[in-house]
Amino acid sequence: MFEDLNDLYQQVILDHSRSPRNFKKLDGANRVAHGHNPLCGDRITVYLHLDGDVISDISFEGSGCAISKASASVMTTTLKGKTIAEAQKMFAQFRQLVTTDKPDGEDIGKLAVFAGVHKFPARVKCAILAWHALVSALEGRPCMVTTEENPTAPKS
């Protein structure tokens, strides 16, 4: 009955949103960045411990909808142990996954559960919020990043 909704809110996503993984402040983090979606007020802080160019530990804190929370949670479980270059590549793949119905051919593991997001254009920003914060942390820009890159976004 709720085909699109079932695609969007897969059980894995509902599970991660109810019991987010790595949901804490990371003691000993050497990179931090905040993400904010001004449209809905969601806020997420991503903590990283970089060992050379390897993400040796990662966590997040914040509040938001089921999609943004689950996306942050799945992101942290996916990226632990990955290099900066691998993380950036995954972000590009993830963005393609949630904005188009043509994911690139490569296997992106657990991130695939977010494929249903592309049918809900208003929710793409929710899915990408934590990733924006991640990229900003990787690049050493600790300032607040927002999801407002699209000038045609709905406004208040």
Next chain:
Amino acid sequence: MSTAKHHHTLDWAAIRADFPILNQKVHGKPLVYLDNAATSQKPLAVMDALRHYYERDNSNVHRGIHELSNRATAGFEAARERTARFLNARAAEEIVFTRGTTESINLVAHSWAGTHLKAGDKILLTEMEHHSNIVPWQLIAERVGAKLLYVPVTGDEGLLDLSRFDKLLKDGVKLFAVTHISNTLGTVNPVADLCRRARERGIVTLVDAAQSAGHCPVDVQTIGCDFLAMSGHKICGPTGIGVLYGRRDRLEEMAPYQGGGEMISHVGFFKTEWNVIPHKFEAGTPDISGAIGLHAAMDYLDKIGRAAIFEHDCELAAYAYERLASLGGIRLFGPKTNHAGLVSFLLDDVHAHDVVTFADRLGVALRGGHHCNQPLMHKLGVESTARASFYFYNTRAEVDRLIEVIGEIRKFFSPKT
């Protein structure tokens, strides 16, 4: 606002049929449009007026001496007269056409506050103002060195805490701006009383009537404000047209807003004389069709009666409030009684954004977010709420559908055992 029974003879079903857009399915479900505080739908009468204008009368105003220009000018100025009657202004010259409430407030901030406020002066606002009644004042305050003060909001019940209001007014305040009806809380503020108390101290007053003008009787002389701002699109009119009411003496003492055609009486290479009010504030070709559509919208609303509309909207909101409260596990915002036609809420177990996405797929259009009230949201300790806002074409059956949909949402998001 009267609570007398006005509408026992009104045929609400026939009125609803004037809005063809409501008769459709979205995502395969009958549309239940509950986002009226964002914008209202348009009746056939308004669309007919626009069509007639473009099919018969379209031309520029105040310029040509040919027949079509005369008709366009007459239609545009008739809309100004109609707006004056709609708000009970003393004269049509007190009506300035703008793009909407936001531009109306910016106009006052620029052309009155920008020349009448000086460093150290204070502007008094309230904590429940929409961003459009905060940010223009911040910009002008920064430019002239004025300061902003706020009347506090009491908490989730969303009333103005007026215990210190007179004390706040004493503190060097030159301008007081307040919303008539809160777009997030549904609070109806006692604007006539507040404006009287401000005026007694010589303070200039502005009322944001974006949420009230099409929903209840609004009389600028009873309210006693210097300025009142409203939008056309929230009262069944087209987007792109709005109104600034200004008391004649205030408009006379104001600087122009934008320069261009229409707002001048004589232009030299180095010096220009301004046109008379209200044209002084209407540079360039105005939204002629918008004004004509607005005229039709005002006729339409007053045929139903704004007192009857208010009663209908408030009854629906009270019914929604009661049914939502009975669900349990829900936080409701706004006054428990006497709120206008909208309800803001937050489910304990599902984020507002998820509620709105889900409801949309079941045909119910809600608003989720901060409603352009970020400082208020921050004060209430929430990031967003879901909001159902009603108009006269909504029905109790639609409220029942909302409640049913919330039940489905909860079932979907609750952990499966």
